[in-house]
Amino acid sequence: MRPIALGYLRSDLSGAAQNWDEIRIRSLAKRYGYNLAKTIVFTDRTADPLTTLIAIVRRIGAEAIFVPHRRHLGAELPPVLVGTCDVITVDDESTYARAYLADRSRPVYHSDQEGLIRRSRSERSTTRYVDASAGSARPERPPR
Template identity: 50%
Template sequence: MRFRDQLSAITLEDAPGVGPSQSVTRQEGRRGFEFERTGATMSEQPTALGYRRSDISGDHWRWEEQRMRSLAKRLGYTLLKTVVFSDKTDRPVERLGNVARNLKVDAVIVPGPQHFEGHGMPADIVQIVDVITVDPESTYARNAAGVLPELNGALR
């Protein structure tokens, strides 16, 4: 099946017949990008989720999503989808963590730390995935030893 490169986000639901135990592989071909459904295997490229808060993005949401897609591509990630919550969403960090775990992504890309409560990186997310901010461009990486470094002045 083929999709045009102009698609803003490819979600697992967008690919017909793709279930939770399958993955979508993206390869560039002569006529654009080809998406191929495969069994439950590790993808060649690391995967990421975009995340933003609609109340913070406001009218700039398209620009923020474009910048997240661009950074993901530049860093070699396949951006699976963008998760959008508002200030009315109950437990947004917990919900984002659940989505990241369920999709088994390697990173979450956000426009900036202001999209998290308190304008800081939530330790609960950094324990699960790397968190990459667009502005300022920074990576909050999981520690390979499983020990979380000091975040926001508190050890975890």
């Protein structure tokens, strides 16, 4: 059984390219081996979109969210969302992945200030730790 994913975009940001963004989301989800359950479309007038999106992710048990670009999630990549599921951007095929403790009971972020693990297409075999606010990266440390 393939893992479940959601697509997410903001129609005000996609504009006339909304259909194309949805096609790209479906295509990448399929290529990555996910079962894309639905694409959620919000506007800039949607009240509390992040809370609503996280509730939907939890309700259907989605493992990942595919977005056309990071800006669809706001100015900053929300750590609470990345703690809930992986976030995959279609434009540069970056994955902002959850990391778990050895007992996998809760997510952990490897950085001084809630950094996120990011894997880009050109770095598939190397995970890099990225401070989401500063964009600095350092090579992966071996697990303990």
